[in-house]
Amino acid sequence: EPEVTQTPSHQVTQMGQEVILRCVPISNHLYFYWYRQILGQKVEFLVSFYNNEISEKSEIFDDQFSVERPDGSNFTLKIRSTKLEDSAMYFCASSSTGGQWNSPLHFGNGTRLTVT
Amino acid sequence: AQKITQTQPGMFVQEKEAVTLDCTYDTSDPSYGLFWYKQPSSGEMIFLIYQGSYDQQNATEGRYSLNFQKARKSANLVISASQLGDSAMYFCAMRVFGDTDKLIFGTGTRLQVFP
Numbered sequence: 001e002p003e004v005t006q007t008p009s010h011q012v013t014q015m016g017q018e019v020i021l022r023c024v025p026i027s028n029h030l031y032f033y034w035y036r037q038i039l040g041q042k043v044e045f046l047v048s049f050y051n052n053e054i055s056e057k058s059e060i061f062d063d064q065f066s067v068e069r070p071d072g073s074n075f076t077l078k079i080r081s082t083k084l085e086d087s088a089m090y091f092c093a094s095s096s097t098g099g100q101w102n103s104p105l106h107f108g109n110g111t112r113l114t115v116t
Numbered sequence: 117a118q119k120i121t122q123t124q125p126g127m128f129v130q131e132k133e134a135v136t137l138d139c140t141y142d143t144s145d146p147s148y149g150l151f152w153y154k155q156p157s158s159g160e161m162i163f164l165i166y167q168g169s170y171d172q173q174n175a176t177e178g179r180y181s182l183n184f185q186k187a188r189k190s191a192n193l194v195i196s197a198s199q200l201g202d203s204a205m206y207f208c209a210m211r212v213f214g215d216t217d218k219l220i221f222g223t224g225t226r227l228q229v230f231p
Contacts, residue, residue, distance in 0.1 A: 043221040102149045102168045105219050107161035
């Protein structure tokens with residue numbers, strides 16, 4: 001069964017450094033998302049992306065965050081200057097439809113980001 | 117505003133027994149989907165089951181079923197014949213038709229299955 005793949009599985013970085021989290025969504029999916037989950041807490045929406053542009057972003061997704069689909073397969077989340085509070089599990093997800101209520105998001109296994 | 121509420125932070129169930137995980141939701145949109153995801157200790161998010169707001173029948177997927185009560189705005193997950201491998205965090209989530217397509221999650225219920 002097709003799946004969303006994320007790399008790396010774990011990233012350790014120093015405060016103030018830039019990180020890029022990578023995702024390969026399911027190949028025929030058109031809608032892409034990033035979520036984050038601080039340890040033991042709720043899964044929070046960051047951003048949705050369709051047709052090469054952001055369709056929605058949350059308050060968390062401030063100027064230090066950016067997303068890109070540099071080619072036909074990859075979808076990346078960049079954090080420009082990491083803070084301690086950015087430590088979390090970051091999930092990429094994709095969906096075959098958007099603006100619809102009847103299709104699930106398929107999630108990758110996540111990247112655990114640790115900022116020291 | 118849309119909201120998902122899971123009031124059970126933790127649940128215990130004995131192996132082979134059934135368990136119900138509660139979920140209530142709030143939306144004024146008539147078109148929405150309700151989803152359950154499982155998150156084992158390894159961290160991945162696994163899609164389990166879906167129920168659409170216009171579906172007349174309760175959804176079932178193997179040992180998982182969704183007890184959908186639209187008037188009460190509840191979408192409880194029922195796991196029958198629990199197995200040790202069912203021990204995990206379970207999230208209820210909602211997706212609403214309209215100008216936003218994101219999935220909104222509840223806070224989750226940690227299920228522990230004991231022998």
